[in-house]
Amino acid sequence: MSFSWQSVYRFLTRAVVGGLLLFSCAGCGSRAEQRADLVIINGAEPESLDPAIVTGQPDIRVAGALFEGLVRNDPHTGAPVPGLAERWEISDDGRLYTFYLRTNAQWSTGEPIMARDVVYSWRRVLSPETASDYAGQLFYIKNAEEFNRGEIKDPSRVGIKAIGPRTVRVELTGPVPFFLDLCTLPTLAVVPEWTIERYGDRWLMARPLPVSGPYELVSWRINDRIRLRKNRRYWDVAHTQNDRVDVLPVGSANTALNLYETGAADIVWDKELAPSELLDVLLKRPDFHTFDYLGTYFIRINVTRKPFDDPRVRRALAMAIDKTRIVEKITRAGEKIATHLTPPGIPHYDPPNGLGYDPETARRLLAEAGYPGGKGFPTFQYMFNAAAGGAAKTHEKIAVELQQMWRQELGIHMELRQAEWKVFLAAQSALDYDLCRSSWVGDYNDPNTFLDLFMSWSGNNRTGWKDPDYDRLLREANSRADPAARATLLQAAEALLVRDAVPVLPLFFYRGISYYDSTKIQGIYPNILDQHPINAVRKVR
Amino acid sequence: MYFLKRLFFLLPLLLLISFLAFVLVRVAPGGPFDKERKPASPEIERNLKAKYHLDESFGKQYERFLAGLIRGDFGPSLKYRSHSVTDIMTQGLPISMTLGLLAFGFAMGTGIPLGLITAVRRGGWIDLGGSFLAILAVCVPGFVVGPLLIMLFAIHWRLFPVGLWGTPAHAVLPVIALGLFFAGKVARLMREGMLGVMNAEFVTAARARGLSEGAVIIKHAFRLAVLPVVSYAGPMLADLLTGSFVVENIFQIPGLGVFLVNSSLNRDYPMVVGLVLLYAVLLLGLNLVVDMAYRWLDPRVKYD
Numbered sequence: 001m002s003f004s005w006q007s008v009y010r011f012l013t014r015a016v017v018g019g020l021l022l023f024s025c026a027g028c029g030s031r032a033e034q035r036a037d038l039v040i041i042n043g044a045e046p047e048s049l050d051p052a053i054v055t056g057q058p059d060i061r062v063a064g065a066l067f068e069g070l071v072r073n074d075p076h077t078g079a080p081v082p083g084l085a086e087r088w089e090i091s092d093d094g095r096l097y098t099f100y101l102r103t104n105a106q107w108s109t110g111e112p113i114m115a116r117d118v119v120y121s122w123r124r125v126l127s128p129e130t131a132s133d134y135a136g137q138l139f140y141i142k143n144a145e146e147f148n149r150g151e152i153k154d155p156s157r158v159g160i161k162a163i164g165p166r167t168v169r170v171e172l173t174g175p176v177p178f179f180l181d182l183c184t185l186p187t188l189a190v191v192p193e194w195t196i197e198r199y200g201d202r203w204l205m206a207r208p209l210p211v212s213g214p215y216e217l218v219s220w221r222i223n224d225r226i227r228l229r230k231n232r233r234y235w236d237v238a239h240t241q242n243d244r245v246d247v248l249p250v251g252s253a254n255t256a257l258n259l260y261e262t263g264a265a266d267i268v269w270d271k272e273l274a275p276s277e278l279l280d281v282l283l284k285r286p287d288f289h290t291f292d293y294l295g296t297y298f299i300r301i302n303v304t305r306k307p308f309d310d311p312r313v314r315r316a317l318a319m320a321i322d323k324t325r326i327v328e329k330i331t332r333a334g335e336k337i338a339t340h341l342t343p344p345g346i347p348h349y350d351p352p353n354g355l356g357y358d359p360e361t362a363r364r365l366l367a368e369a370g371y372p373g374g375k376g377f378p379t380f381q382y383m384f385n386a387a388a389g390g391a392a393k394t395h396e397k398i399a400v401e402l403q404q405m406w407r408q409e410l411g412i413h414m415e416l417r418q419a420e421w422k423v424f425l426a427a428q429s430a431l432d433y434d435l436c437r438s439s440w441v442g443d444y445n446d447p448n449t450f451l452d453l454f455m456s457w458s459g460n461n462r463t464g465w466k467d468p469d470y471d472r473l474l475r476e477a478n479s480r481a482d483p484a485a486r487a488t489l490l491q492a493a494e495a496l497l498v499r500d501a502v503p504v505l506p507l508f509f510y511r512g513i514s515y516y517d518s519t520k521i522q523g524i525y526p527n528i529l530d531q532h533p534i535n536a537v538r539k540v541r
Numbered sequence: 542m543y544f545l546k547r548l549f550f551l552l553p554l555l556l557l558i559s560f561l562a563f564v565l566v567r568v569a570p571g572g573p574f575d576k577e578r579k580p581a582s583p584e585i586e587r588n589l590k591a592k593y594h595l596d597e598s599f600g601k602q603y604e605r606f607l608a609g610l611i612r613g614d615f616g617p618s619l620k621y622r623s624h625s626v627t628d629i630m631t632q633g634l635p636i637s638m639t640l641g642l643l644a645f646g647f648a649m650g651t652g653i654p655l656g657l658i659t660a661v662r663r664g665g666w667i668d669l670g671g672s673f674l675a676i677l678a679v680c681v682p683g684f685v686v687g688p689l690l691i692m693l694f695a696i697h698w699r700l701f702p703v704g705l706w707g708t709p710a711h712a713v714l715p716v717i718a719l720g721l722f723f724a725g726k727v728a729r730l731m732r733e734g735m736l737g738v739m740n741a742e743f744v745t746a747a748r749a750r751g752l753s754e755g756a757v758i759i760k761h762a763f764r765l766a767v768l769p770v771v772s773y774a775g776p777m778l779a780d781l782l783t784g785s786f787v788v789e790n791i792f793q794i795p796g797l798g799v800f801l802v803n804s805s806l807n808r809d810y811p812m813v814v815g816l817v818l819l820y821a822v823l824l825l826g827l828n829l830v831v832d833m834a835y836r837w838l839d840p841r842v843k844y845d
Contacts, residue, residue, distance in 0.1 A: 045621070047620055047621055047622060048622045048623045049623060050622070050623055053622055053623070055576070055578055128588040128591070129588075129592065130588075131585070131588040131589040131591070131592040131593075132585070133576070133578070133580050133585065133589070134580070135580065135581070135585050136580055136581020136582060136585065137581075139581055139582075145582065148582070148584060148585065148588075149582070150584070201617065201622070201623070202623065204623050205623075221632055221795060222621060222624055222628070222629055222632055222633070222795065223633070223795040223796075224632075224706065224795035248705070250793055251790065251799075252790055252791065252793070254688070255703070255704050255790075255791060255792070255793050258691060258695070258696065258704060259703055259704055259705070259793070261696065261703075262695065262696065262699070262703050264703065264704070264705065420571075420806065421571075421806065422569075422571025422572070422575055422806065422807070423571050424571075425571055425575040425576065425577065426570045426571035426575055427570075429575065429579070458579075458581075459579030459580065459581075459582075459583065459586075460578065460579045462579075
């Protein structure tokens with residue numbers, strides 16, 4: 001039997017040539033681009049880069065490089081420092097802010113940035129048609145909430161006005177001590193009116209795209225890369241360090257590590273992108289950096305369900321958790337254990353200590369509530385979400401650990417329920433759970449960003465717990481201009497939350513992980529806001 | 542005539558499919574705007590729903606969708622609010638298609654010869670080794686092959702990039718990772734087809750006419766033996782073209798595969814419906830092509 005190798009060979013060459021032809025065609029579609037001066041792996045693909053829409057950390061990092069507001073973050077501390085406004089005045093009662101814009105502030109297309117641009121941008125966030133998730137960050141401005149609700153139609157009644165070509169006056173509903181911090185959020189950044197009015201929802205695709213921040217948007221290919229180029233008309237262009245920056249969206253920790261290790265990326269700055277299986281090895285390396293930031297991992301309790309309507313039961317649960325074991329055995333990045341909700345390190349505020357690990361008292365409380373030794377305590381569920389990458393495993397491990405601790409210390413039985421993210425959120429909002437995993441990352445450097453979650457009316461409460469005293473304490477605190485008096489009221493509110501009523505069980509404070517070779521990359525400073533302006537990052541050659 | 546009729550039925554079928562996708566994705570619990578960070582007031586959520594017409598009645602929403610469809614507009618993505626579904630598909634589809642066609646070429650180019658050789662050399666060590674390789678390729682999943690290839694060829698020997706997309710070198714490892722399974726499958730189908738045909742009467746007749754063994758195999762036996770591969774090629778191509786969640790994820794390739802999974806997890810209604818329709822068009826279209834190829838390859842096949 002002679003087999004014709006020739007025909008097979010012919011067939012194969014055809015296949016290969018065909019493949020190559022196809023490929024060269026593919027090449028013209030996505031031409032190979034040169035490596036940028038700085039390549040940053042930034043976490044998930046941004047949902048948007050429109051300052052009025054962004055809410056996630058990866059989105060905010062890029063949107064903040066494109067659009068600046070009156071105030072920006074200091075790269076060292078994250079504290080508010082002058083941005084497009086060179087200075088401001090605050091009235092004695094803390095309700096009136098007057099911002100003076102820089103005379104050299106201009107759009108990347110050359111037009112000056114004026115007070116009316118600021119007014120337009122802020123009104124746009126509040127306008128119901130924009131449907132901005134973070135419109136609430138502007139609700140501290142007089143009539144802003146009413147305008148967003150549609151109760152007030154006339155935008156000129158909102159407390160933001162251009163009182164001169166380069167002067168903006170903002171009238172607040174009360175003395176909001178963290179208003180300057182809010183001004184650093186991209187939500188309050190300045191955006192180009194004429195481009196938005198012309199192109200509508202797809203204005204970011206317009207070219208040239210006028211930007212107010214240190215970088216221009218060269219290209220944005222979804223799930224591929226965002227390319228930024230230095231804005232030469234930015235008022236502080238002298239301090240912009242890199243000409244071209246590529247921002248890569250990478251969802252998988254292993255891929256991120258591979259890209260970094262082979263030199264395809266300079267910086268990986270998303271906590272989820274450190275492979276958790278390798279954490280013990282990686283954290284010993286000098287190019288892996290950990291830092292504290294404003295994030296808390298906690299458990300929500302549905303207080304509308306028996307037996308969790310009894311605060312004694314909730315306190316017993318809190319005191320039977322050995323949190324040290326969780327951070328040492330499971331999370332392992334040096335997290336601090338949490339007994340209160342507000343992370344440490346916020347200026348002018350010392351959070352009150354909540355309930356510590358005390359199984360003895362926990363058993364006594366449970367007995368007082370009518371369940372001595374866990375007898376008669378119904379089986380309940382702990383809901384946690386399926387998440388991408390390593391986080392899912394962490395949630396599950398913590399759930400198993402809790403299950404074991406509560407069985408051992410209190411003699412009660414808990415079932416685990418893992419739910420897909422959207423199902424999880426829907427169940428949480430509908431109070432269709434017993435206990436559930438939760439976390440929160442602060443938007444600005446003030447206890448309010450954590451404590452206002454549990455106001456009775458808040459959509460982020462999701463525990464069913466309502467306490468007029470808590471609401472009153474928080475409202476009163478936010479009407480005080482004096483930091484010390486305010487702190488006392490906030491402490492009282494937080495103590496109520498984590499010591500007495502306990503609708504939430506704080507477990508630990510997150511620790512951020514980023515990796516970059518600090519002999520080559522400079523200008524990234526640890527701060528609790530986890531804010532690292534891209535224009536301050538420097539690559540040393 | 543037959544094919545015209547089939548083309549004619551394609552349209553109502555696609556409509557039905559889009560309707561089902563439209564309904565099912567809305568039945569699933571949770572919605573596109575369910576987020577960990579709830580907006581500061583319920584009005585903000587209401588504004589969001591109003592902006593994307595999710596506050597309208599179901600019938601009205603479907604009407605709006607159909608009107609958009611006629612204009613070739615699937616609407617905005619509800620997850621990636623600055624992009625439209627068409628934007629995302631026009632960016633991702635060419636990449637997924639390139640990757641898929643290359644993997645298709647790889648699977649056919651290695652699978653068919655491997656199947657042929659193992660069938661012709663039946664029982665010998667070539668058959669044994671080749672069949673083993675084919676079974677191995679079928680058994681080892683992409684999420685094992687991908688990282689293995691990266692470890693060896695990208696990290697250890699540094700021959701190819703570990704991920705991303707752009708140059709031909711970026712495609713080599715993902716194409717292998719994606720195509721290997723199908724190559725194994727094609728090889729097995731080809732081998733079985735060939736074994737079945739080799740003893741058929743017309744093959745013996747061809748031999749009796751004094752044709753060389755090579756001509757018998759390529760000109761006569763192959764045409765019939767390749768039929769199972771051809772009928773498998775349709776769904777395989779559709780599978781490959783719409784991208785692979787696993788391989789695109791491992792190699793960080795900006796194709797559509799990732800969206801195929803994530804859009805439904807995100808409850809990105811317009812994106813889900815758009816992708817389902819795209820996939821349906823590809824699948825139905827490719828099946829049609831396969832049936833036509835059948836008729837061309839096997840004169841005994843008749844449709845009416």
